[in-house]
Amino acid sequence: MKKRKLLMIPGPIEFEPEVLRAMSLTTTSHVAPNFIETFGHCLELLKNIFEAPNGQPFVIAGSGTLAMDMAAANLIETGEKVLVISTGYFGGRFNDIFKRYGASTTVLRASIGESVDLAQIENVLKTDQFKALAMTHVDTSTGILADAQSIAELANKYGALSVLDGVCSVAGERMEQENWGIDIVLTGSQKAIGVPPGLALLMASKRAIEVWKKRKNPVPNYYADWANWLPIMQAYEERRPSYFGTPSVNLIYALEVSLQSIIEEGMVQRAQRHKKLADAFRRGITAIGLKLMPKTEEVAANTLSAIYFPEDIDGGLLRKKIMESDVIIAGGLLPEIKNKYFRVGHMGAVSANDLLAVLGALERVLLELGHCFEAGRSMAVFQDTILNWPESSLA
Numbered sequence: 001m002k003k004r005k006l007l008m009i010p011g012p013i014e015f016e017p018e019v020l021r022a023m024s025l026t027t028t029s030h031v032a033p034n035f036i037e038t039f040g041h042c043l044e045l046l047k048n049i050f051e052a053p054n055g056q057p058f059v060i061a062g063s064g065t066l067a068m069d070m071a072a073a074n075l076i077e078t079g080e081k082v083l084v085i086s087t088g089y090f091g092g093r094f095n096d097i098f099k100r101y102g103a104s105t106t107v108l109r110a111s112i113g114e115s116v117d118l119a120q121i122e123n124v125l126k127t128d129q130f131k132a133l134a135m136t137h138v139d140t141s142t143g144i145l146a147d148a149q150s151i152a153e154l155a156n157k158y159g160a161l162s163v164l165d166g167v168c169s170v171a172g173e174r175m176e177q178e179n180w181g182i183d184i185v186l187t188g189s190q191k192a193i194g195v196p197p198g199l200a201l202l203m204a205s206k207r208a209i210e211v212w213k214k215r216k217n218p219v220p221n222y223y224a225d226w227a228n229w230l231p232i233m234q235a236y237e238e239r240r241p242s243y244f245g246t247p248s249v250n251l252i253y254a255l256e257v258s259l260q261s262i263i264e265e266g267m268v269q270r271a272q273r274h275k276k277l278a279d280a281f282r283r284g285i286t287a288i289g290l291k292l293m294p295k296t297e298e299v300a301a302n303t304l305s306a307i308y309f310p311e312d313i314d315g316g317l318l319r320k321k322i323m324e325s326d327v328i329i330a331g332g333l334l335p336e337i338k339n340k341y342f343r344v345g346h347m348g349a350v351s352a353n354d355l356l357a358v359l360g361a362l363e364r365v366l367l368e369l370g371h372c373f374e375a376g377r378s379m380a381v382f383q384d385t386i387l388n389w390p391e392s393s394l395a
């Protein structure tokens, strides 16, 4: 009997053995020459991953929420207007964070299963001058993928800075920060980046840094203040020793290994792999009569799926039984429908085999609980989709 379970939640994900091995290297000084080299290299690699050759990367000990906090704290001053595009739980969190720094926020909230309409966003941008627009690329509570490129275009058209919560998308979905004109993109280490929890990653455009430099008041958050971190990031990139707060030495060793393997796969190829697996998984799920939360393919995320429990099934029992089958999936997160759905993460190094294991466990438990369908159906559809995937679409 295997004593490990397959971890299929939307973060933390399963990490590659070589990434975990890097965590166990001897911890050195944060100013040891080999560590300075690793940190500097990570900052360079991040510019490739975020597709922001002129961006300013920040790598700080903390979770993804710290990166959200850092974006709001450094960009916003009391009374400034922020438009928040919310497609779920994390849009709500971003709104709370901006308000904490004194922003006057307007929230455009999507209906469940949908994204916010572009025309609606444009209408609001027309009526008021916003300092910034914040959006969630993939909201992990709903599995909704926002059209970040088009929304950023609108922000630019109406002179608002754009901020993208990419915690559940960076290195999983296509995201070209500079081409798309996004001012801040942020993520955490434990999702599609593939490194254990504990690093907040943020990339700021030249314009975002200029706006921060022109602030009238100091940043009202000591730990997140770019004034403390910018010189440190610049020093590491120039391979000079420096100190503000002790970096997570071992996590940064692991980060270098994971970022390198992401670059080796290729950003386009990596996003395509996520898309192919997610598409096959969604088809498998719907083939056995289950409903996905995203109402259309267009707004369905490729890094996770949010799936409604069938109405004739006790969701709590289903989750418990799947767990007993050695597969860990996540429950609901959106408060109003928390007990009506579950979530499966499929990002990072995820393979077709992992998703077949999820479908296998799910089918077995559903059949045991009396949900009717032809056994093996979801897996057959999954395999068929993978086998017939048009690789030529890899552009």
Ligand SMILES: *Cc1c(COP(=O)(O)O)cnc(C)c1O
Pocket (backbone or CB within 6 Å): 011, 063, 064, 065, 066, 090, 136, 138, 139, 140, 165, 166, 167, 168, 188
């Ligand atoms: C996970 C997640 C966060 C929060 O990240 P933590 O590392 O848990 O702080 C924020 N936004 C999105 C979209 C996420 O998926």
